[in-house]
Amino acid sequence: MRWTAVVLLVTTAFADERTLLRELFDNTGGPSWSDNYGWSENLNNLCEWTGVTCASEMSPESVVGIPADSVVGIELPRNFLSGRIPSTFWTLPYLIFVDVSFNAGLEVNLEGVANAKLEWLSFDETATRSVEGISGLASTLTSLHMSGIPLEGEFPTEVLQLTALEYLFMSSAGISGTIPAEIAQLSQLVELDLSENALTGAIPNAVTLLFNLELLSLRSNRLSENLSYLNFDDLAQLKFLYLNGNQLTGSIPSFSSQQNIEEIRLNKNAFSGAIPESFMVSAVSNENMTIVVDLSDNMLDTIPESLDNLEHLVLDLRLADNHFTVLPTNLCDNVNWPGVAEFHCSGIVCPAQTYAPQGRATAANECTPCQTGNYLGAVVCLVQDEYSVLEQLFLNTDGEASWKVKWTLTDRNYCAWKGVHCDAQGHVTRISVPNNGLKGAVPETIFNLPNLIDLDLSRNDITVPFDRIADAKSLASLNIAFTLTGDFAPLTSLNKEGPLQRFYADGIPISGTLPSEICAIRTLKTLSLSDCKLIGEIPTEIGNLGRLEELYLQGNELRGTMPSQIGQLQNLKAFSAAKNQMTGTLPSQLLRMPNLEALSLASQKGKGFSGPIPSFEASSKLTSVFLNDNAFTGQVPETLLRMADLDASLTVQLSNNNINGTVPGALAKFSALNLYVEGNSITYIDSRLCGLDNWMSGSVGKYGCAAILCPAATQGGRQIYEDEPCEPCTAEAGSLLGQKSCGDGSESPAFSGSEQEILELLYKQTGGVGWHNQDLWLSEESVCQWHGVGCNANGQVTSLTLGANQLIGNFPTEIYQLPALQRLVIFSNKINFSFEGIKNAANLKVLVLDSTGLTSLRGVGNAPALEGLNVRFNKLTGEIPQDLSRLESLKSLDISDNQLSEGIPAWMGSMKALASFKASNNKFSGELYDFADMPRLTYVDLSNNGLTGTIPSTILMNADPSKKIFLSLSNNRLSGEIPSNLAALPRLDLNVANNEITSIGDGLCTMSSWNEMQVSYYGCDGIACPIGTSSAAGRQTAEDRPCSPCSKAQFMGSTVCATSDAFSSRSVVGLLFATFVGLIALIA
Structure with a gap:
């Protein structure tokens, strides 16, 4: 009886484990795993399933008390798991170790992990963004591997509670801030790897309290200060020490107590002085072991004779x-x-x-x-010293006459020159002078700079000779985009294992086939050749670039089919060949690329790509696909993006092809899919899709199926805005969904009345009898005498200024038929305004619609001559409408104080005439757009939004340096450094208050004309108050308004401790004044 009970207990536990494993399989894309033996067949014996380890396979002493058939381990690395591990997984009763590393589309959900008694956990290179809950393993976990995950932020505090840890690996996890002193709590650590993060500050003394450490790796961070306060003698067990690639200074430690040391790497720092006399005196080795000590690339000056005491060692001393x-x-x-x-x-x-x-x-x-x-x-x-190389670059490219920001050759401290960056030893590591007016030929000696890593000469009228590029032993990034360079033949001299990783040559008129010399640079990770007038086919040699992660070939004249060799680029993350003349079906190899995240083959001229819409069902990381404006046929596949993260925001653009049939309900598994299929021949949408609120950026939650495709017999493609529903067609339009236009040519009839009749219609439709000022309206006086009406010498109406005049109701679109109308100013009226027919306003230049209740800008792009548009204080939502990009003459755009969201779109770069862009007080998010392609911009206000990331080094890079530039980025969440490249704008008024700024770029604190000369008076404080201080404006603006001490100020430019009354009064007055001046300028 007892035996039977035991059997029943084990059988029940076995069934529970099966259920939990099946949940893991179903939630992580099990059918698409590269190896799912046993899982897919649901074999009876769990122990035979791929990656499953049972107690019977372990040593008996390690699984005491665990039934033999119970699951104790899961090992599924590199198995194409995607999605999210369910929290129920951690309730497997005997789970000891888990390895799901190198599954890039997998998020490891640690909720409930405390239920497990894990000793070993690895989720390296997954999509895990949080370790919340991991502290529940404090008493059991001894080994934690989570390198290469996108954690970001400071060192996670829950990890510091894992006091049983012996092995902790957190390299390349996006960790910033300082190493916490609480790391000393992890006293059992044997190996600690925090390399390749963004850690700053000093190495805490707490590290030397980890007495059991054998391996310590802090390489490739931003750690600084000297090590004199650290007692490395306490780390007697240390074997491997990696501190290379930081900014450490002072003397190097002696490491005199380490007997078992095997490797010390202190290279690429700023250590100085002598190697200690007692250096490594206790080290022992044998003939079978080489001790590696790398002290290279520092500023050490003395080698002691006492190193002869180490003659018995097999010592590789660098x-x-x-x-x-x-x-x-x-x-x-x-x-x-x-x-x-x-x-x-x-x-x-x-x-x-x-x-x-x-x-x-x-x-x-x-x-x-x-x-x-x-x-x-x-x-x-060095054929020349580094100063001479830079001097020659300046002189050879017409520096004195043409450069916008010049180098002062009499100041031999070239590391302080604008665009020149040096390492701690004073070697030039970066030259960045884009769009700086360089002319002529760059001297070939530029490639003699031994430590040059990054060279950006883009957007200059220069040629760059490559004859000596093989001498550039450190050059990793080369940007010659939009220059006059033409001879790529010398690139063949580059070593196939050389340093070059990023090559940008966009906009260079190659006017031929893709150069074979470029396809031979096998070290490339990024290759950008957009808008180069490339012809012919993409060469099959492209497959040689096996390390490529980004490939941009858009905007050329490439023809033919996509070569199958593109599938050899297994590391490719982003690929664009949009806007070419390519044809044919896509090779199957392209559809199975494991790391591809973004693909754009849109807008091919001519026939375009054809064949069935690919499903990309084997691409687990793909989040953005653009195949619009081609000739694809068939139906939207049910297996579309089958391996993608079901909860991720996904975009699939398939509009304007030849797709037919149904939008399948199988896609309902995606929670936030943006599927663009308008302009095809689709006849049905599965109703399950019409209730997915987060689809189409939330539009489906508002408009149902119409947010995906307009119903049959309507036009508009799909509904985006509340007041712009799919419009019925006046003629029979068939059964197709998502028609962009009815095709029957119907338009509203033109109004044939006189100018006076048009104004009378305006008066009647907008409640003229209740206007605040209706002087002379409907009188026998000339319309030019009516309140708010302006005319030219011929008596034609040129302006209507009726702002804040209590207009109500529907504003008549017939107003656009006033032939000489140039200005329409109707702010602060409760009206229903439409842009329908605005194309008739051939001379309309200024349109002011602030505070009118406007909810959409649909149709505004048809205004042929519009130069100024103000739509502040309205109800605009969603993305900035691309219809604005059609306003080729627009000089001033104010969309402030709405509820616009998403990021600032890149298509704004096409608005070349825009000089003023105001978008404050919205809900914009994402990274800051750089406005680099907008040369006339002088005023940008993006304050009070939710922008994140760093300020791009290319921001406003094409702005006119002779003009005064206003740039307000205050009250966002921008982080990092104010880029030094902004020094190219000597008359900049910059506001970065209340962000997360931590430093100011080199040379900016001497820009004497910045911020109304405040920088000349107050230096860096005139740009942003230092960390630990604040002021009402986030910077010092007067002698009596300094940056004052403030313990709450964690970032530069803080106003957190400023007197609220002073701040609010100045802010409100300033806001009202700015609004008033802006309106007056437009009206005038």
């Missing part, structure tokens, strides 16, 4: 690129050190006036003579 001038000769016979037996002293460091790629002689590269260079261990040969 000292290149420092400030050493003497090498003690007693070190040159330490034959246990690699290279010394063969090359003696040169095997440690190259002598002065010689160089080698590693700073020392090796079998591959001996030390080569070089006339320049006074330090030992040089890694390059």
